[in-house]
Amino acid sequence: MSVQNAMMESGLFEDLQKKIDEDTQVKDTLREIVQQLEKQGQHTIDQTSARSTRPDRIDSRPRDPSNLVKSTFDAFGRTIENQVQSIQRLAEVASKHPYYRYNYAWTREMQSATFSILYCAYLGGLNTQAGHLLTLSEVTTFMQSTPFPSLLSTLSHPIPLIPLAVPPSAPNTDSFHLTPEEYLQSLISLVDELSRLARNSVTLGDTARPLQISKFIKDVHAGFQVLNLRNDGLRKRSDGVKYRVKEAEDVVYDLSLRGLLPGQGKV
Amino acid sequence: MAEPTSDSPESPFLPIFETFRKEIDEHHERRERVIKASRDITASSKKIIFTLHRLRTIGQSLPDHIAKANKPYTTDIATKLTLIAPDLQGQNADRYSRQISSGLQEYIEAASFQYYLETGTLLTYATAASNVRDLCTGEAKVKLGYEDYILGLYDFTGEVMKFGITAMATSGTIPISGPGRTLLTDLRALRAGLEGVRFGGSPVAREVDKKAEVMRVSVEKVEKALYGLTVRAGERPKGWMPSDGDGGRGEGVEV
Numbered sequence A: 001m002s003v004q005n006a007m008m009e010s011g012l013f014e015d016l017q018k019k020i021d022e023d024t025q026v027k028d029t030l031r032e033i034v035q036q037l038e039k040q041g042q043h044t045i046d047q048t049s050a051r052s053t054r055p056d057r058i059d060s061r062p063r064d065p066s067n068l069v070k071s072t073f074d075a076f077g078r079t080i081e082n083q084v085q086s087i088q089r090l091a092e093v094a095s096k097h098p099y100y101r102y103n104y105a106w107t108r109e110m111q112s113a114t115f116s117i118l119y120c121a122y123l124g125g126l127n128t129q130a131g132h133l134l135t136l137s138e139v140t141t142f143m144q145s146t147p148f149p150s151l152l153s154t155l156s157h158p159i160p161l162i163p164l165a166v167p168p169s170a171p172n173t174d175s176f177h178l179t180p181e182e183y184l185q186s187l188i189s190l191v192d193e194l195s196r197l198a199r200n201s202v203t204l205g206d207t208a209r210p211l212q213i214s215k216f217i218k219d220v221h222a223g224f225q226v227l228n229l230r231n232d233g234l235r236k237r238s239d240g241v242k243y244r245v246k247e248a249e250d251v252v253y254d255l256s257l258r259g260l261l262p263g264q265g266k267v
Numbered sequence B: 001m002a003e004p005t006s007d008s009p010e011s012p013f014l015p016i017f018e019t020f021r022k023e024i025d026e027h028h029e030r031r032e033r034v035i036k037a038s039r040d041i042t043a044s045s046k047k048i049i050f051t052l053h054r055l056r057t058i059g060q061s062l063p064d065h066i067a068k069a070n071k072p073y074t075t076d077i078a079t080k081l082t083l084i085a086p087d088l089q090g091q092n093a094d095r096y097s098r099q100i101s102s103g104l105q106e107y108i109e110a111a112s113f114q115y116y117l118e119t120g121t122l123l124t125y126a127t128a129a130s131n132v133r134d135l136c137t138g139e140a141k142v143k144l145g146y147e148d149y150i151l152g153l154y155d156f157t158g159e160v161m162k163f164g165i166t167a168m169a170t171s172g173t174i175p176i177s178g179p180g181r182t183l184l185t186d187l188r189a190l191r192a193g194l195e196g197v198r199f200g201g202s203p204v205a206r207e208v209d210k211k212a213e214v215m216r217v218s219v220e221k222v223e224k225a226l227y228g229l230t231v232r233a234g235e236r237p238k239g240w241m242p243s244d245g246d247g248g249r250g251e252g253v254e255v
Helices: A003-007 A011-051 A070-094 A100-122 A138-145 A180-203 A209-226 A232-237 A241-257 B014-052 B065-087 B097-119 B125-135 B144-169 B183-196 B204-235
Strands: B176-178
Touching: A003 B176, A003 B183, A011 A070, A011 A100, A011 B125, A011 B144, A011 B183, A070 A100, A070 A138, A100 A180, A100 B097, A100 B183, A138 A180, A138 B014, A180 A209, A180 A232, A180 A241, A180 B014, A209 A241, A209 B014, B014 B065, B014 B097, B014 B144, B065 B097, B065 B125, B065 B144, B097 B125, B097 B144, B144 B204, B176 B183, B183 B204
Parallel strands: none
Antiparallel strands: none
């Protein structure tokens, strides 16, 4: 030890560097998975916007979302399946480490994947009834469900919602899970997307859907009223839900004014 | 039949939201408690540092009046840490690490400053972590992350600088911290050590960069002051005091 260094124990900073390097290694592993999830997420978003904007991709017969052109739906399901596989890989790696230490690395992509799942389910995919809002534990169960042959005898698209024996990860553990905040953020994304779908489905000649959407958004809005949100990201975004309520109502209003709602005689 | 805004009195999704309510409320309560405690710990740590600046030498145990003056602040830090320790257990340790970070950093700054003044050496991470643990008198203990330790050390270099400048201005020599060592050689060793630590792309990296710049300036300030002392040393006898109206002393020394 040189005289100059007698101020500090030798190796003090080297030991700290070792801790940082270990940390960096974990982050790199996680980043690789998250980047893949991000790419897959982008793909899903492309498809969801295709669904709400391209006339040839959607069957305009009202009140029957299951008539969404099957090939598009299957593609949607497949992309989500890929996302779920990435999430399961992520869960495996992430569960070995303190949950919130690296949470920032994946939270955005988890929200976007959750949005895809909520949206697909709302449209009637993932073996759910159209208009259904998956709960947090349903989303978790779905993320844990596995399309791999060893656990499921058959797999047909859209992915069946089959819960595994594994219970949804309880909060307050370090194991990988979807947080309520992430779920709610995704739900707001869903509301944003649905208010867009309300307008676009009218363009495509579906005048029944805006009614369903308007009710759905209102119900979600009522749900947010129950929460005491403080000044954080969730609060800021949830403030926007009331504008979506209004947007969807405006569409319904436009339709009813012109007698275009189902049961109003026209169409 | 056409009832476009058919409001059902009760949203079917309420049960979903009800399940979140308690958890979100608890989260905010914990978070606020931690933020408040962090602020208090910061304030008390600053006061400890302030008192320590009354000292002029390195390597002696704290005089009674200093130790006594700082006692209530240390007690306050211990109380606050004990109070929030239960909020920082398990996964919540990392969940609220950003909220408690500034308080812990400031505490490390104070603790390492005091340790340096007493011993002339650097408080290690292990000792710092066990200090933090021991301050919690309850069952639950607060863990000190190594990031907060390092960030605290960066701030500590600023205190060493201020201490050095004041000591040089009042005594006319640079404080000796050990055999063959001065405050400046220590500061340089510290700078070399801290600059050797690479954070890569972590969120702390940006904070570290900012503090690293401040640290460089601190080292330079002490170098400049020492240069001033060296250059002018022969020009005035030891213990020389300025007569009225002579403001020449301490030039180039800013604190």
